[in-house]
Amino acid sequence: MTRNSQTVPRSQRRARTAERILAAARALFAESGYDRTTIRAVATRAEVDPALVMQHFGSKDELFRRAITVSSQEADEGGQEKLVELLLGILGVKMGEVSGTSLALLRSMLTHPEAAEQVKAANTRQLNQISGAIEAEDAELRAALTVSTLLGVTIGRHLLELDVLREADTERIAELMKPCLEALTGRPAQS
Amino acid sequence: MTRNSQTVPRSQRRARTAERILAAARALFAESGYDRTTIRAVATRAEVDPALVMQHFGSKDELFRRAITVSSQEADEGGQEKLVELLLGILGVKMGEVSGTSLALLRSMLTHPEAAEQVKAANTRQLNQISGAIEAEDAELRAALTVSTLLGVTIGRHLLELDVLREADTERIAELMKPCLEALTGRPAQS
Numbered sequence: 001m002t003r004n005s006q007t008v009p010r011s012q013r014r015a016r017t018a019e020r021i022l023a024a025a026r027a028l029f030a031e032s033g034y035d036r037t038t039i040r041a042v043a044t045r046a047e048v049d050p051a052l053v054m055q056h057f058g059s060k061d062e063l064f065r066r067a068i069t070v071s072s073q074e075a076d077e078g079g080q081e082k083l084v085e086l087l088l089g090i091l092g093v094k095m096g097e098v099s100g101t102s103l104a105l106l107r108s109m110l111t112h113p114e115a116a117e118q119v120k121a122a123n124t125r126q127l128n129q130i131s132g133a134i135e136a137e138d139a140e141l142r143a144a145l146t147v148s149t150l151l152g153v154t155i156g157r158h159l160l161e162l163d164v165l166r167e168a169d170t171e172r173i174a175e176l177m178k179p180c181l182e183a184l185t186g187r188p189a190q191s
Numbered sequence: 192m193t194r195n196s197q198t199v200p201r202s203q204r205r206a207r208t209a210e211r212i213l214a215a216a217r218a219l220f221a222e223s224g225y226d227r228t229t230i231r232a233v234a235t236r237a238e239v240d241p242a243l244v245m246q247h248f249g250s251k252d253e254l255f256r257r258a259i260t261v262s263s264q265e266a267d268e269g270g271q272e273k274l275v276e277l278l279l280g281i282l283g284v285k286m287g288e289v290s291g292t293s294l295a296l297l298r299s300m301l302t303h304p305e306a307a308e309q310v311k312a313a314n315t316r317q318l319n320q321i322s323g324a325i326e327a328e329d330a331e332l333r334a335a336l337t338v339s340t341l342l343g344v345t346i347g348r349h350l351l352e353l354d355v356l357r358e359a360d361t362e363r364i365a366e367l368m369k370p371c372l373e374a375l376t377g378r379p380a381q382s
Contacts, residue, residue: 107301107302109351110298110301110302110346110350110351111298111301111302116350116351116352120351120352120353123351123353124353124354127353127355138363138367140355141355141356141359141363141364141367142367143355144347144353144355144356144359145344145347145356145364145367145368145371147347147353148343148344148346148347148348148351148353148356149340149343149344149371150343151343151346151347151351152339152340152341152342152343152344152346153336153339153340153343155301155339155342155343155346156335156336156338156339156342157339159301159307160300160301160307160311160314160339160342161307161311162311162314162315162318162335162338162339163315164318164331164332164334164335165332165335165336165339168332168335172329172332173332173336176329176332176333176336176375177336177375179371179374180336180340180370180371180372180374180375181371183370183371183374184367184368184371
Protein backbone atom coordinates (compact mmCIF):
# COMPACT_ATOMS: atom_id res chain seq x y z
CA MET A 1 0.00 0.00 0.00
CA THR A 2 1.20 3.45 -0.84
CA ARG A 3 0.68 6.42 1.40
CA ASN A 4 -1.78 7.86 -1.12
CA SER A 5 -4.24 5.02 -0.81
CA GLN A 6 -4.89 6.21 2.74
CA THR A 7 -5.22 9.93 2.06
CA VAL A 8 -6.81 11.69 -0.90
CA PRO A 9 -4.10 13.25 -3.10
CA ARG A 10 -3.74 16.99 -2.81
CA SER A 11 -4.73 17.66 -6.46
CA GLN A 12 -7.92 15.71 -5.99
CA ARG A 13 -8.77 17.49 -2.76
CA ARG A 14 -8.19 20.79 -4.56
CA ALA A 15 -10.52 19.78 -7.39
CA ARG A 16 -13.23 18.71 -4.95
CA THR A 17 -13.01 22.02 -3.11
CA ALA A 18 -13.37 23.86 -6.44
CA GLU A 19 -16.45 21.78 -7.28
CA ARG A 20 -17.97 22.51 -3.87
CA ILE A 21 -17.40 26.22 -4.36
CA LEU A 22 -18.92 26.06 -7.84
CA ALA A 23 -22.02 24.24 -6.58
CA ALA A 24 -22.47 26.85 -3.84
CA ALA A 25 -21.95 29.66 -6.36
CA ARG A 26 -24.57 28.17 -8.73
CA ALA A 27 -27.12 27.93 -5.95
CA LEU A 28 -26.51 31.50 -4.80
CA PHE A 29 -26.36 33.08 -8.27
CA ALA A 30 -29.65 31.30 -9.03
CA GLU A 31 -31.30 32.46 -5.79
CA SER A 32 -29.97 35.99 -5.54
CA GLY A 33 -28.69 36.98 -8.98
CA TYR A 34 -25.24 38.16 -9.91
CA ASP A 35 -25.20 41.52 -8.16
CA ARG A 36 -26.38 40.37 -4.78
CA THR A 37 -24.16 37.30 -4.63
CA THR A 38 -20.90 37.94 -2.76
CA ILE A 39 -17.70 35.92 -2.62
CA ARG A 40 -18.15 35.85 1.15
CA ALA A 41 -21.63 34.31 0.88
CA VAL A 42 -20.39 31.69 -1.58
CA ALA A 43 -17.54 30.84 0.80
CA THR A 44 -19.93 30.51 3.74
CA ARG A 45 -22.25 28.20 1.79
CA ALA A 46 -19.30 26.09 0.60
CA GLU A 47 -17.85 26.10 4.12
CA VAL A 48 -14.48 27.43 3.04
CA ASP A 49 -12.50 30.60 3.66
CA PRO A 50 -13.28 33.49 1.26
CA ALA A 51 -9.56 33.65 0.46
CA LEU A 52 -9.80 30.13 -0.90
CA VAL A 53 -12.57 31.17 -3.31
CA MET A 54 -10.35 33.94 -4.64
CA GLN A 55 -7.39 31.56 -4.83
CA HIS A 56 -9.42 29.16 -6.97
CA PHE A 57 -11.32 31.60 -9.17
CA GLY A 58 -9.58 34.97 -8.92
CA SER A 59 -12.72 37.13 -9.23
CA LYS A 60 -16.49 37.08 -9.00
CA ASP A 61 -16.70 37.47 -12.78
CA GLU A 62 -14.58 34.40 -13.32
CA LEU A 63 -16.57 32.48 -10.71
CA PHE A 64 -19.77 33.40 -12.57
CA ARG A 65 -18.29 32.41 -15.93
CA ARG A 66 -17.32 29.03 -14.50
CA ALA A 67 -20.71 28.63 -12.80
CA ILE A 68 -22.45 28.76 -16.17
CA THR A 69 -20.16 26.24 -17.85
CA VAL A 70 -19.54 22.54 -17.38
CA SER A 71 -15.99 21.74 -16.28
CA SER A 72 -14.09 18.69 -17.55
CA GLN A 73 -13.97 17.46 -13.96
CA GLU A 74 -17.74 17.62 -13.62
CA ALA A 75 -18.39 16.18 -17.06
CA ASP A 76 -16.16 13.22 -16.31
CA GLU A 77 -18.00 12.16 -13.20
CA GLY A 78 -21.32 10.62 -12.53
CA GLY A 79 -22.90 9.83 -15.88
CA GLN A 80 -26.04 11.20 -17.44
CA GLU A 81 -28.10 11.79 -14.32
CA LYS A 82 -25.37 13.94 -12.82
CA LEU A 83 -25.01 15.80 -16.12
CA VAL A 84 -28.71 16.70 -16.17
CA GLU A 85 -28.52 17.95 -12.57
CA LEU A 86 -25.52 20.04 -13.52
CA LEU A 87 -27.28 21.48 -16.58
CA LEU A 88 -30.33 22.34 -14.49
CA GLY A 89 -28.04 24.10 -11.99
CA ILE A 90 -26.56 26.11 -14.86
CA LEU A 91 -30.04 26.89 -16.18
CA GLY A 92 -30.97 28.10 -12.69
CA VAL A 93 -28.07 30.57 -12.73
CA LYS A 94 -29.05 31.75 -16.20
CA MET A 95 -32.64 32.27 -15.09
CA GLY A 96 -31.53 34.50 -12.19
CA GLU A 97 -31.07 38.24 -12.50
CA VAL A 98 -28.07 38.55 -14.72
CA SER A 99 -25.88 41.63 -14.89
CA GLY A 100 -26.13 44.23 -17.62
CA THR A 101 -22.69 43.13 -18.78
CA SER A 102 -23.86 39.56 -19.31
CA LEU A 103 -26.86 40.72 -21.31
CA ALA A 104 -24.69 43.02 -23.40
CA LEU A 105 -22.36 40.09 -24.05
CA LEU A 106 -25.28 37.87 -25.02
CA ARG A 107 -26.56 40.55 -27.40
CA SER A 108 -23.20 41.23 -28.94
CA MET A 109 -22.46 37.56 -29.45
CA LEU A 110 -25.57 37.41 -31.62
CA THR A 111 -24.75 40.49 -33.63
CA HIS A 112 -20.98 41.00 -33.85
CA PRO A 113 -19.09 38.45 -35.89
CA GLU A 114 -15.90 38.81 -33.78
CA ALA A 115 -17.78 38.34 -30.53
CA ALA A 116 -19.57 35.40 -32.14
CA GLU A 117 -16.20 33.83 -33.00
CA GLN A 118 -15.10 34.06 -29.37
CA VAL A 119 -18.37 32.66 -28.11
CA LYS A 120 -18.20 29.93 -30.72
CA ALA A 121 -14.74 28.93 -29.51
CA ALA A 122 -15.91 28.91 -25.88
CA ASN A 123 -19.02 26.97 -26.89
CA THR A 124 -16.94 24.42 -28.72
CA ARG A 125 -14.97 23.62 -25.55
CA GLN A 126 -18.22 23.48 -23.64
CA LEU A 127 -19.78 21.22 -26.26
CA ASN A 128 -16.82 18.84 -26.15
CA GLN A 129 -17.12 18.55 -22.39
CA ILE A 130 -20.85 17.92 -22.47
CA SER A 131 -20.68 15.52 -25.39
CA GLY A 132 -17.95 13.60 -23.54
CA ALA A 133 -20.47 12.96 -20.78
CA ILE A 134 -23.19 11.75 -23.17
CA GLU A 135 -23.15 8.05 -23.88
CA ALA A 136 -25.90 7.95 -26.49
CA GLU A 137 -25.11 8.06 -30.20
CA ASP A 138 -24.81 11.47 -31.82
CA ALA A 139 -23.26 12.78 -28.60
CA GLU A 140 -21.92 15.93 -30.28
CA LEU A 141 -25.20 16.82 -31.94
CA ARG A 142 -27.08 16.14 -28.70
CA ALA A 143 -24.67 18.38 -26.82
CA ALA A 144 -25.18 21.18 -29.37
CA LEU A 145 -28.97 20.87 -29.12
CA THR A 146 -28.73 20.88 -25.33
CA VAL A 147 -26.61 24.04 -25.24
CA SER A 148 -28.87 25.72 -27.84
CA THR A 149 -31.97 24.83 -25.84
CA LEU A 150 -30.56 26.38 -22.66
CA LEU A 151 -29.55 29.44 -24.68
CA GLY A 152 -33.07 29.76 -26.11
CA VAL A 153 -34.70 29.68 -22.68
CA THR A 154 -32.18 32.27 -21.44
CA ILE A 155 -32.96 34.52 -24.41
CA GLY A 156 -36.71 34.04 -23.94
CA ARG A 157 -36.45 35.19 -20.34
CA HIS A 158 -33.90 37.96 -20.52
CA LEU A 159 -33.85 39.33 -24.07
CA LEU A 160 -37.35 38.68 -25.41
CA GLU A 161 -38.71 39.11 -21.88
CA LEU A 162 -41.69 36.86 -22.52
CA ASP A 163 -43.96 37.73 -19.59
CA VAL A 164 -44.89 34.24 -18.54
CA LEU A 165 -41.25 33.20 -18.64
CA ARG A 166 -40.07 36.26 -16.68
CA GLU A 167 -42.68 35.69 -14.00
CA ALA A 168 -42.21 31.95 -13.71
CA ASP A 169 -40.60 30.40 -10.72
CA THR A 170 -37.07 29.23 -11.51
CA GLU A 171 -37.71 25.85 -9.94
CA ARG A 172 -40.84 25.28 -12.03
CA ILE A 173 -38.84 26.07 -15.15
CA ALA A 174 -36.23 23.51 -14.07
CA GLU A 175 -38.94 20.90 -13.45
CA LEU A 176 -40.46 21.41 -16.88
CA MET A 177 -37.09 21.45 -18.64
CA LYS A 178 -35.78 18.34 -16.88
CA PRO A 179 -37.46 15.66 -19.05
CA CYS A 180 -36.50 17.67 -22.13
CA LEU A 181 -32.81 17.74 -21.08
CA GLU A 182 -32.97 14.08 -20.14
CA ALA A 183 -34.27 13.24 -23.59
CA LEU A 184 -31.61 15.35 -25.29
CA THR A 185 -28.74 13.92 -23.27
CA GLY A 186 -29.95 10.43 -24.05
CA ARG A 187 -31.93 8.99 -21.20
CA PRO A 188 -32.72 5.40 -22.17
CA ALA A 189 -36.37 5.05 -23.25
CA GLN A 190 -38.64 4.20 -20.34
CA SER A 191 -40.31 0.81 -20.58
CA MET B 192 -81.17 18.18 -42.10
CA THR B 193 -79.79 21.38 -43.47
CA ARG B 194 -78.10 21.62 -46.81
CA ASN B 195 -74.75 22.19 -45.04
CA SER B 196 -74.70 18.81 -43.37
CA GLN B 197 -74.28 17.32 -46.84
CA THR B 198 -71.54 19.60 -48.14
CA VAL B 199 -68.60 21.14 -46.35
CA PRO B 200 -69.24 24.86 -45.82
CA ARG B 201 -67.26 27.19 -48.05
CA SER B 202 -65.37 28.81 -45.14
CA GLN B 203 -64.22 25.42 -43.92
CA ARG B 204 -63.14 24.35 -47.41
CA ARG B 205 -61.16 27.58 -47.68
CA ALA B 206 -59.45 26.95 -44.33
CA ARG B 207 -58.54 23.42 -45.34
CA THR B 208 -57.03 24.61 -48.58
CA ALA B 209 -54.97 27.16 -46.66
CA GLU B 210 -53.73 24.43 -44.30
CA ARG B 211 -52.80 22.21 -47.25
CA ILE B 212 -50.85 25.04 -48.84
CA LEU B 213 -49.08 25.76 -45.54
CA ALA B 214 -48.11 22.12 -45.08
CA ALA B 215 -46.70 22.02 -48.62
CA ALA B 216 -44.86 25.30 -48.02
CA ARG B 217 -43.31 23.99 -44.78
CA ALA B 218 -42.08 20.86 -46.50
CA LEU B 219 -40.56 22.81 -49.39
CA PHE B 220 -39.01 25.59 -47.32
CA ALA B 221 -37.43 22.88 -45.14
CA GLU B 222 -36.13 20.91 -48.13
CA SER B 223 -34.99 23.73 -50.39
CA GLY B 224 -34.70 26.84 -48.26
CA TYR B 225 -36.41 30.17 -48.74
CA ASP B 226 -34.71 31.34 -51.92
CA ARG B 227 -35.20 28.20 -53.94
CA THR B 228 -38.81 27.66 -52.94
CA THR B 229 -41.27 29.11 -55.46
CA ILE B 230 -44.97 29.82 -55.15
CA ARG B 231 -45.42 27.60 -58.21
CA ALA B 232 -43.66 24.64 -56.52
CA VAL B 233 -45.74 25.08 -53.39
CA ALA B 234 -48.91 25.15 -55.49
CA THR B 235 -47.87 21.98 -57.33
CA ARG B 236 -47.16 20.14 -54.08
CA ALA B 237 -50.47 21.30 -52.57
CA GLU B 238 -52.25 20.42 -55.83
CA VAL B 239 -53.78 23.84 -56.24
CA ASP B 240 -53.47 26.66 -58.74
CA PRO B 241 -50.60 29.13 -58.02
CA ALA B 242 -53.18 31.94 -58.14
CA LEU B 243 -54.90 30.35 -55.17
CA VAL B 244 -51.66 30.47 -53.15
CA MET B 245 -51.39 34.19 -53.86
CA GLN B 246 -55.05 34.68 -53.07
CA HIS B 247 -54.58 33.07 -49.66
CA PHE B 248 -51.20 34.47 -48.69
CA GLY B 249 -50.49 37.44 -50.93
CA SER B 250 -46.72 36.98 -51.17
CA LYS B 251 -43.91 34.49 -50.63
CA ASP B 252 -42.75 36.51 -47.60
CA GLU B 253 -46.16 36.23 -45.99
CA LEU B 254 -46.35 32.52 -46.84
CA PHE B 255 -42.97 32.03 -45.12
CA ARG B 256 -44.04 34.03 -42.10
CA ARG B 257 -47.15 31.89 -41.77
CA ALA B 258 -45.16 28.70 -42.33
CA ILE B 259 -43.09 29.39 -39.23
CA THR B 260 -46.06 30.12 -36.99
CA VAL B 261 -48.90 28.03 -35.64
CA SER B 262 -52.32 29.19 -36.85
CA SER B 263 -55.41 29.15 -34.60
CA GLN B 264 -56.96 26.68 -37.00
CA GLU B 265 -54.04 24.27 -36.64
CA ALA B 266 -53.77 24.74 -32.89
CA ASP B 267 -57.46 23.95 -32.44
CA GLU B 268 -57.30 20.61 -34.16
CA GLY B 269 -55.83 17.28 -33.27
CA GLY B 270 -54.44 17.59 -29.76
CA GLN B 271 -50.90 17.24 -28.54
CA GLU B 272 -49.58 14.72 -31.05
CA LYS B 273 -50.63 16.94 -33.94
CA LEU B 274 -49.12 19.96 -32.18
CA VAL B 275 -45.73 18.26 -31.87
CA GLU B 276 -45.81 17.29 -35.57
CA LEU B 277 -46.63 20.88 -36.42
CA LEU B 278 -43.80 22.22 -34.25
CA LEU B 279 -41.37 19.80 -35.85
CA GLY B 280 -42.51 21.01 -39.27
CA ILE B 281 -41.84 24.58 -38.21
CA LEU B 282 -38.45 23.57 -36.80
CA GLY B 283 -37.69 21.96 -40.17
CA VAL B 284 -38.36 25.25 -41.96
CA LYS B 285 -36.21 27.11 -39.45
CA MET B 286 -33.36 24.65 -39.97
CA GLY B 287 -33.41 25.20 -43.73
CA GLU B 288 -31.40 27.88 -45.48
CA VAL B 289 -33.09 31.04 -44.35
CA SER B 290 -32.84 34.33 -46.19
CA GLY B 291 -30.50 37.13 -45.18
CA THR B 292 -33.58 39.16 -44.32
CA SER B 293 -34.77 36.57 -41.84
CA LEU B 294 -31.38 36.45 -40.17
CA ALA B 295 -31.23 40.23 -40.03
CA LEU B 296 -34.67 40.22 -38.44
CA LEU B 297 -33.61 37.60 -35.92
CA ARG B 298 -30.52 39.62 -35.04
CA SER B 299 -32.37 42.89 -34.75
CA MET B 300 -35.09 41.39 -32.59
CA LEU B 301 -32.37 40.50 -30.10
CA THR B 302 -30.73 43.89 -30.14
CA HIS B 303 -33.26 46.62 -30.98
CA PRO B 304 -35.86 47.31 -28.33
CA GLU B 305 -38.49 48.40 -30.91
CA ALA B 306 -37.99 45.31 -33.02
CA ALA B 307 -38.11 43.25 -29.81
CA GLU B 308 -41.48 44.82 -28.96
CA GLN B 309 -42.89 43.78 -32.32
CA VAL B 310 -41.50 40.29 -32.02
CA LYS B 311 -42.80 40.08 -28.48
CA ALA B 312 -46.29 40.99 -29.68
CA ALA B 313 -46.11 38.41 -32.45
CA ASN B 314 -44.73 35.84 -30.03
CA THR B 315 -47.53 36.50 -27.58
CA ARG B 316 -50.14 35.64 -30.23
CA GLN B 317 -48.11 32.58 -31.12
CA LEU B 318 -47.81 31.59 -27.47
CA ASN B 319 -51.54 31.92 -26.92
CA GLN B 320 -52.23 29.66 -29.86
CA ILE B 321 -49.75 27.01 -28.76
CA SER B 322 -50.81 27.16 -25.11
CA GLY B 323 -54.42 26.75 -26.21
CA ALA B 324 -53.43 23.40 -27.72
CA ILE B 325 -51.63 22.22 -24.58
CA GLU B 326 -53.81 20.39 -22.10
CA ALA B 327 -51.26 19.95 -19.31
CA GLU B 328 -51.06 22.40 -16.42
CA ASP B 329 -48.87 25.47 -16.87
CA ALA B 330 -49.88 25.57 -20.53
CA GLU B 331 -48.63 29.15 -20.99
CA LEU B 332 -45.27 28.50 -19.41
CA ARG B 333 -44.88 25.29 -21.41
CA ALA B 334 -45.71 27.17 -24.59
CA ALA B 335 -43.10 29.83 -23.79
CA LEU B 336 -40.45 27.20 -23.09
CA THR B 337 -41.36 25.42 -26.34
CA VAL B 338 -41.05 28.57 -28.43
CA SER B 339 -37.79 29.52 -26.66
CA THR B 340 -36.35 26.06 -27.27
CA LEU B 341 -37.10 26.24 -31.00
CA LEU B 342 -35.60 29.73 -31.06
CA GLY B 343 -32.43 28.48 -29.35
CA VAL B 344 -31.91 25.69 -31.86
CA THR B 345 -32.48 28.17 -34.71
CA ILE B 346 -29.91 30.55 -33.22
CA GLY B 347 -27.44 27.71 -32.64
CA ARG B 348 -27.64 26.72 -36.29
CA HIS B 349 -27.85 30.06 -38.05
CA LEU B 350 -26.34 32.72 -35.77
CA LEU B 351 -23.81 30.86 -33.63
CA GLU B 352 -23.20 28.50 -36.54
CA LEU B 353 -22.19 25.62 -34.29
CA ASP B 354 -20.49 23.27 -36.74
CA VAL B 355 -22.14 20.04 -35.66
CA LEU B 356 -25.53 21.73 -35.76
CA ARG B 357 -24.93 23.29 -39.17
CA GLU B 358 -23.82 19.99 -40.64
CA ALA B 359 -26.52 17.87 -39.06
CA ASP B 360 -29.30 16.40 -41.10
CA THR B 361 -32.56 18.28 -40.52
CA GLU B 362 -34.45 15.04 -40.02
CA ARG B 363 -32.02 13.84 -37.37
CA ILE B 364 -32.44 17.13 -35.52
CA ALA B 365 -36.21 16.66 -35.63
CA GLU B 366 -35.87 13.10 -34.30
CA LEU B 367 -33.72 14.21 -31.37
CA MET B 368 -35.93 17.20 -30.58
CA LYS B 369 -39.19 15.25 -30.74
CA PRO B 370 -39.14 13.72 -27.22
CA CYS B 371 -38.04 17.07 -25.85
CA LEU B 372 -41.01 18.86 -27.48
CA GLU B 373 -43.32 16.07 -26.38
CA ALA B 374 -42.17 16.53 -22.80
CA LEU B 375 -42.57 20.31 -22.98
CA THR B 376 -46.05 20.19 -24.51
CA GLY B 377 -47.10 17.74 -21.83
CA ARG B 378 -47.10 14.21 -23.09
CA PRO B 379 -48.50 12.10 -20.27
CA ALA B 380 -45.71 10.17 -18.52
CA GLN B 381 -45.14 6.73 -20.07
CA SER B 382 -45.93 3.82 -17.80
